[in-house]
Amino acid sequence: MGKTLDEDIAVCWLRRDLRLEDNSAFYHALKSGFPVLVIFIFDPAILDTLPNKKDSRVAFIHRRLKKLNEQLRKKGSSLLVLHDLPKWAFQKLIFEYGVKEVFANHDYEPYARKRDGEVAALLAEKGIAFTTFKDQVLFEKDDVLKQDGTPYTVFTPYSKQWKHRLHLEGVPDYPSEKLLDELLKIQPKEFLSLEAIGFEPVDKDVPEIDLSEGLIKNYHNTRDNPGVNGTSMAGVHLRFGAISIRHLVKQALEQNETWLNELIWREFFMMILWHFPHVEHENFRSKYNRIPWRNNEKEFEFWCKGETGYPLVDAGMRQLNETGWMHNRVRMVVAGFLTKHLLIDWRWGEAYFAGKLLDYELASNNGNWQWAAGTGCDSAPYFRIFNPDSQMKKFDPELKYVKKWIKDFRPGYIEPVVEHKFARARALETYRRALDF
Template sequence: MKKQISICWLRRDLRLNDQAALYHALMSKYPVLPVFIFDPEILNKLTDRDDRRVLFIHNQLKKLNNELKVHGSSLLVIHDQVIPAFEKLKEEFDIKEVYTNHDYEPYAINRDSKVAEYLSVTGIPFHTFKDQVVFEKSDIMKSDGTPYTVFTPYSRRWKEAFFKLSLPEYPSELYLSKCLQIEPLSVPDLENIGFEFPEFNSAKYNISEDLIRNYHLTRNLPSVNGTSQISVHLRFGTLSVRYLVKLAIQWNEQWLNELIWREFFMMILYHYPHVVHNSFKKKYDQIEWRNDEKEFEAWCRGETGYPIVDAGMRQLNETGLMHNRVRMIVASFLCKHLLIDWRWGEAYFARKLLDFELSSNNGNWQWASGSGCDSAPYFRIFNPTAQTLKFDPKLIYIKTWIRDFKVDYLKPIVQHEFARKRALERYKIALNEIPI
């Protein structure tokens, strides 16, 4: 006779503490089997067989499995398309309910809709919960019921709503003994899902009171360890956003604002899914990009002759991360100095960033190009040299990532003033072609 169970389907919530879906599953009357599915629909789109994100997920799954073993349970990891994975689970278990947390990206919404339909046909309830954000979808709207498209009033309304909110608590870690008692299972090796073991330093974060209280003073200095490095942990849900917001409320409003920016971009993606492939401000799709492939390749390699740009790209290529201030500089340089379509840069970041999140990556690239909601005006063009003097005057960051650095190490790919004037002319022509 098959065991009657509830399934907690883990996705972007790879932790056992303060986890909404897991908590609700554990409160059900059936033992809970935590399941993670390595979905080929996602994996096959990854360009690099040594993608660091897959290793990060793999390492976290092993960690969760070891934690569950202490409670006599285990994590079941499946490598298959989602519907066939559930079909296999149904063959082995009498599944009474499935619990999972909301995801907001277009692929995930479509996938979850298909899973909900499949489970409905088979008579299995599908319960989903808000977990990776404080406010989602249409939680924060203007008084007329339409979405905000400017960050400042959105953040103001977010804060007003938060202080009226009783933040939910999901102490799932206290009830892990309710997980299904089974023989320990092993997490499949990376080779079994078509990936290699890349060189990888664990993504360490710092959410100490000292760092967060001083965040507004240090966040723009790439040579200083002045940022918390939580982005990858938010991306994969290894840290609870509710816990992080509580820290931010206590210690630093600027750090809180960065968490709110993340939810703002998620809300934009949910309400305006066209931004995945097109500019939020449609008139910006009229820009005639140069899209010089050799210049793009030089930018990717970190060989533009602009040290702050090249250091950032080399950090990205080597580690999968890049300092936030430098991300703005390199993105502006690609779009404005080289007149290369922001979508090219967005796609390269999507391929390389350990903390890649579609909504934030898209939102920030459109911000840099001027094409997004609440963007920098198109005539704001970062001067890489001025940015270096302001944020890395002793060249500490630059010399960290350009190890053979010397003055004039590479001839600049383009002169700043020439590029600035060219960008302004090209933008003006495009934006005047159709009514604003």
């Protein structure tokens, strides 16, 4: 069997950049001089780790790909969706097409780096260039370093240097949407169904992103109140690159520095994961390896179900279980409760969040869990232990959030799994003994 097309082409491999506009790799592919074929690969190495075959994240990706395919078909092209290990998908692709160059955007997670290395090696054997670009973040890897050339491990000085570099360099622009005439003209490809990749349709859609000026400008006033609609829901869309980080940074620069800082936290944790990949499975600070976690499975189950007897914790977990999302302030409280009040290893909580969160991102999830446990780089000190009831009185005083997610709420609705004063003293003693060892 010969090649489907005799002409030389470039391939743009979409991964975590599911958009045709302001897409760095796509822009460079369209400028390559070759007609561009756009592909996406559903990777069994990732999909097979997902136990729930009605996964909202996979359904979101599938819906997004269908939209992109519609856009491409209007230009006489088509999105090629494959279901295979990327190395083998490319093996078949270069057999069928005259591929001269492959373009993709950087991915920083350990598995992605291994995957890209394998694909690059395969393509190099065939004399095909594999070129990748920065797109998920404004600054990556070694872009923002201390004067001595080492990575920052504290957020505040990192963020100051990040902003300084942004001031000097500005926000780049990759108007890929203006170059769509350079697409490869092909007949529509058969579009893989969810069932074909082993998944089922999901009723609930991912929440729409809200980038209204009123919300962003008032973000610093509303972001800590879970009973108010004060968050943009950008996380899910940013996770899969359905929106450009450059677009969000431009808006943040114009409208709200607090919101900009949240975007910088995301890049900070990505930088940490890049320079310190051991954090994926281990404490950033090795001395915290001495903490004797209690890891009581029954108490962990109470926490997972939202049955701890602490209303703000339980409301947060029930929101997560029902919707795949949780308010950021509440995430901080529930993570602190698990690690400090119950002395359960942060990795248990991190894994639970990874299975549930629509906006799950390894670097941010890991960074925030280690922050809550006190084991991370720029973390809450071990002696900072949030009182969930005080947090509720401060940030949900009218119990709007609590009553929304705990339908049968009433004072004393569940006997608390542990008493706060006792748990706080136990955590302090446990941490102190381990760290003073």
